[in-house]
Amino acid sequence: MTQTKQQEIHLVNRPTGTPAIEDFKFVECDVPSPKENEVLVRALYISVDPYMRGRMNDTKSYIPPFELNKAIVGGVIAEVAVSRSESFKRGDLVLGNLNWAEYSVAKETKLRKIDPNLAPLTAYLSVLGMTGLTAYFGLLDIGKPQEGETVVVSGAAGAVGSAVGQIAKLKGAKVVGIAGTDEKLAYIKNELGFDETVNYKSENFKEELKAATPDGVDVYFDNVGGDVSDAVMRLLNNHARIPVCGSISSYNAEGQDVGPRVQPTLIKTSSLMKGFTVGNYASEFEQGRNDLANWLQEGKLKYKETIVEGFEKTPEAFLGLFKGINTGKLLVKAAEPEYSKNR
Amino acid sequence: MTQTKQQEIHLVNRPTGTPAIEDFKFVECDVPSPKENEVLVRALYISVDPYMRGRMNDTKSYIPPFELNKAIVGGVIAEVAVSRSESFKRGDLVLGNLNWAEYSVAKETKLRKIDPNLAPLTAYLSVLGMTGLTAYFGLLDIGKPQEGETVVVSGAAGAVGSAVGQIAKLKGAKVVGIAGTDEKLAYIKNELGFDETVNYKSENFKEELKAATPDGVDVYFDNVGGDVSDAVMRLLNNHARIPVCGSISSYNAEGQDVGPRVQPTLIKTSSLMKGFTVGNYASEFEQGRNDLANWLQEGKLKYKETIVEGFEKTPEAFLGLFKGINTGKLLVKAAEPEYSKNR
Structure with missing residues (x-):
């Protein structure tokens, strides 16, 4: 020194x-x-x-x-x-x-x-750190995707979102990713194997999202909040699950971030929203790290x-x-x- | 005939x-x-x-x-x-x-x-019908009140709300009821044994609600949605649970019912919101009816x-x-x- x-x-x-x-x-x-x-x-x-x-x-x-x-x-x-x-x-x-x-x-x-x-x-x-663990626990503990269900991920090309989509694919779900550039969409579809992608900056975002989810939405992994999430909420199936991970669109909001109230939708569909932070799962990190490391070594998880x-x-x-x-x-x-x- | x-x-x-x-x-x-x-x-x-x-x-x-x-x-x-x-x-x-x-x-x-x-x-x-069962399953399956926790109920003098508050008391929680007339507040406090009451029509509603929940809110049984729920959401403790039962304030809304987005609050507090309808629990009605009928006969549940x-x-x-x-x-x-x- x-x-x-x-x-x-x-x-x-x-x-x-x-x-x-x-x-x-x-x-x-x-x-x-x-x-x-x-x-x-x-x-x-x-x-x-x-x-x-x-x-x-x-x-x-x-x-x-x-x-x-x-x-x-x-x-x-x-x-x-x-x-x-x-x-x-x-x-x-x-x-x-x-x-x-x-x-x-x-x-x-x-x-x-x-x-x-x-x-x-x-x-x-x-992928082996907090972001990978965030994806792992939010998706598996709250989202609980089942084979054949439709999982929508916002912020899909981000560190958490890209892991969420791949883990959901490993569980047999159909995965729809939302991101904001064509380059990101190409990456998650061609390199990570997402089934469908939607650009939230598109003029026809709502229609394109609906077209990408013909069977509705069973799990919405929410990384962004705001208008993007409002649009996904309209497409929920009964008993949908929404891990609320991030709300990047509102972190910088000055004054109050307002939007359509979610309560009527939650009642109509008997859906669950749960906020979380990865620290909630500290006692289970070892299990999560092992699974993530195995998937990484087997080439099933890219980042x-x-x-x-x-x-x-x-x-x-x-x-x-x-x-x-x-x-x-x-x-x-x-x-x-x-x-x-x-x- | x-x-x-x-x-x-x-x-x-x-x-x-x-x-x-x-x-x-x-x-x-x-x-x-x-x-x-x-x-x-x-x-x-x-x-x-x-x-x-x-x-x-x-x-x-x-x-x-x-x-x-x-x-x-x-x-x-x-x-x-x-x-x-x-x-x-x-x-x-x-x-x-x-x-x-x-x-x-x-x-x-x-x-x-x-x-x-x-x-x-x-x-x-x-109390032995759909409204009693709605209170029973929403509170116990989603709200899961623990001894000593604070349970807030909106629409507290209504059929569902008044049962929710009494069942929460039976589980050892502190119960705060929100209603809109002094007569209703007196009824839930004096006859049903709620610990605290708040009138949502009061000019100082937010301050009074805060004063009634000095330890924060662990369970919010939401019968009404709207501004009342917005105010309760600000007081959530970590890992709060919100059975979303009714949204009477928005049923009649023309156009979109907007309010502060809940996602940032859910993330900050790792809280859960779940919409439900009593029909979700049809396979467990018998158990619910038995418990409700017993409490009724023991004088623990008034209506x-x-x-x-x-x-x-x-x-x-x-x-x-x-x-x-x-x-x-x-x-x-x-x-x-x-x-x-x-x-």
């Missing part, structure tokens, strides 16, 4: 509406020192995720809001630079909920070692990543989520491996 | 918005004759229920719409006037889904015999009825539902017993 100063990325304003680049600030500070049972890690890949927008508001939620003028915290793959823990040694590759910073200190209990020989490093932030190069691009990458710049998981490559490169 | 002509009540217009008296028409017709395995019954009590408004629209729902220029059909307690069935004899008291008519013919398999010695006749249309006198008042009684004229179940007394009076 020769470097003594480093950059952290702080949240300096609580955004109203869509976050802006000015809401973030790069702050120079000392590289911290680990205490006993702690390690100093160096960020290699930083995960930027839609749910983080929620933490920028000062409102009650399942996780507390980010603090102003402190580093933002999220999923990071890092390498151990200095270890004062018996569980880790210099050069180990780890996954943790860490600062948006070049270096950070973490307690040994808060890090999980990852093996780059089992899967590419970045997979631990995407894509959009990797933005450079730690300094992290805020821009985050803002890009709301413009749909990514196909699959959006990550920032913060640095080339240094301590782990000769392992 | 000397009477040969009778009155039926037909739906002659599909209402837009709130139904009007002109949407109904009294039509004189012949008293029908039963075929083999059928009986002719005479209506004693007619049930008027909010769900019937939905059947007046020509839209897909869990039950088909009423046909125009035909008799409206609903829950009726009747006495057997002429039997051509071995299962029924003249004077038997029965429950069935029957015409809004003085007399109607029914297949023997479509009627259930009821015993006026076990409970008052009208109880079979209210109230608002009885409108006279078959000719049936349409007005139905319209009264939307003005909140009733406390408890709203029924029409269509006739004095004749064939059954000497049993």
Whole structure:
């Protein structure tokens, strides 16, 4: 360790509406020192995720809001630079909920070692990480797709949506994906094997969605909320199930996000909507990781990543989520491996 | 049987918005004759229920719409006037889904015999009937109230709501009832034992609701939808459950019923909303009826009825539902017993 100063990325304003680049600030500070049972890690890949927008508001939620003028915290793959823990040694590759910073200190209990020989490093932030597990538990525990049923997924080319569609196919469902560019639609249909695709930016979106779901909708995995979800709700079959995973269209809404009330539809169709967060399933992560890793190794589960190069691009990458710049998981490559490169 | 002509009540217009008296028409017709395995019954009590408004629209729902220029059909307690069935004899008291008519013919398999010695006749249309079962299954199967949790019920002085609150109390929950008149609030608090009550017509409704639920809301039994439900949704605890039973505030909405989207709230709190109709639980009715009858006999379950006198008042009684004229179940007394009076 020769470097003594480093950059952290702080949240300096609580955004109203869509976050802006000015809401973030790069702050120079000392590289911290680990205490006993702690390690100093160096960020290699930083995960930027839609749910983080929620933490920028000062409102009650399942996780507390980010603090102003402190580093933002999220999923990071890092390498151990200095270890004062018996569980880790210099050069180990780890996954943790860490600062948006070049270096950070973490307690040994808060890090999980990852093996780059089992899967590419970045997979631990995407298909084998929280996004893969989100798809797995939301779809299987709430959606419960049955053979021959129709599963509709919004945000279908995103990290969660693309896994949802593939897992639903593995369960024998017919899968209809909704996304916003022809390129994304081609990807999920040709490379991931979705049965039908619909572009929500099409003028005839509602008609095209209806045409793609001639037998109605049994499961709607909702990643986006808003108008897209309103349209799917009209097509529900009796006893439909709706895992409500994300509501990206309303995260940036200023004032109240209003739309058709869902209650009459839920009553007419005896349907279920359930919001969830992957943390609800923490006690079952091991099972989920095993299934996902097996499907990955068997070639039944594909994934894509959009990797933005450079730690300094992290805020821009985050803002890009709301413009749909990514196909699959959006990550920032913060640095080339240094301590782990000769392992 | 000397009477040969009778009155039926037909739906002659599909209402837009709130139904009007002109949407109904009294039509004189012949008293029908039963075929083999059928009986002719005479209506004693007619049930008027909010769900019937939905059947007046020509839209897909869990039950088909009423046909125009035909008799409206609903829950009726009747006495057997002429039997051509071995299962029924003249004077038997029965429950069935029957015409809004003085007399109607029914297949023997479509009627259930009821015993006026076990409970008052009208109880079979209210607390021991579909409304009691609706409360029972919606609350216990979807709401799943736990000891010490807070259960909020809207439409709390109605037939379903008043049963929901009492069953929730039996399960050890704290129960908060929402209704629209001081008389109703006094009834559910003083006679039914609700812990707290809130008047949704109060200027400070939102603040009063919040004050009545200092520990948040774990179960919201939703009978009404609309603004009232929007207010409750803001107070949900994590892992809240919302049986969506009725949406009376939107049944008469012209155009689209819009309000704050629920998806962000469901995600933040990992909450569940499920629409249902009592028919979903048909295979478990026996269990429900037994529990309800036991609670009734033990004095743990009270109920109230608002009885409108006279078959000719049936349409007005139905319209009264939307003005909140009733406390408890709203029924029409269509006739004095004749064939059954000497049993």
